[in-house]
Amino acid sequence: PGQAGSTAMALLLQAFALAQTMLRIKDPAKTIPFYTEQFGMTLIAERHYPKEKGDFSLYFLANLDADTAAALPPADQPEAMQFIKDELYPASVPVLELTHNHGTETDEAFAHFNGNEDGRKGFGHTGFLVDDVLANQPPNLPSFETIALQVQSARARQTRPRSKSY
Numbered sequence: 001p002g003q004a005g006s007t008a009m010a011l012l013l014q015a016f017a018l019a020q021t022m023l024r025i026k027d028p029a030k031t032i033p034f035y036t037e038q039f040g041m042t043l044i045a046e047r048h049y050p051k052e053k054g055d056f057s058l059y060f061l062a063n064l065d066a067d068t069a070a071a072l073p074p075a076d077q078p079e080a081m082q083f084i085k086d087e088l089y090p091a092s093v094p095v096l097e098l099t100h101n102h103g104t105e106t107d108e109a110f111a112h113f114n115g116n117e118d119g120r121k122g123f124g125h126t127g128f129l130v131d132d133v134l135a136n137q138p139p140n141l142p143s144f145e146t147i148a149l150q151v152q153s154a155r156a157r158q159t160r161p162r163s164k165s166y
Helices: 002-015 029-040 066-070 078-088 144-157
Strands: 018-026 042-050 056-062 095-101
Touching: 029 042, 029 056, 029 095, 042 078, 056 078
Parallel strands: 018 095
Antiparallel strands: 042 056, 056 095
């Protein structure tokens, strides 16, 4: 404890930094604008894999300053992935990876599990740091108070088998 604990934590923070988190998505045409328009993220790189390699796409986003965003290679070029490895990770800039399995966007019955189903409790999340959440309310979304009420209502019902994702 005390100083020894602080020193150990400082060493741990130097050794480990969040590099990325991955979320599965249903429809990139809806999801990518959500993150770019509502959270100011930039699409850095995208990779598309044909059926013989799994039939999926990966999209990588991050919050970047204007100078870094201006230096990005085109998202569909191999240099974009190298930019993440050479520039963003060493600077401890976390990257959001969105994974899209092709065909889910047109499958009305498709839904990801939300973690509230019987036998499937627990779910992940992605957090954003903000000085004043109410002052930074995204203009195109319902108020945070409305969202909180909807979450409370959904928890009270606890009967939703699966959530839809976009």
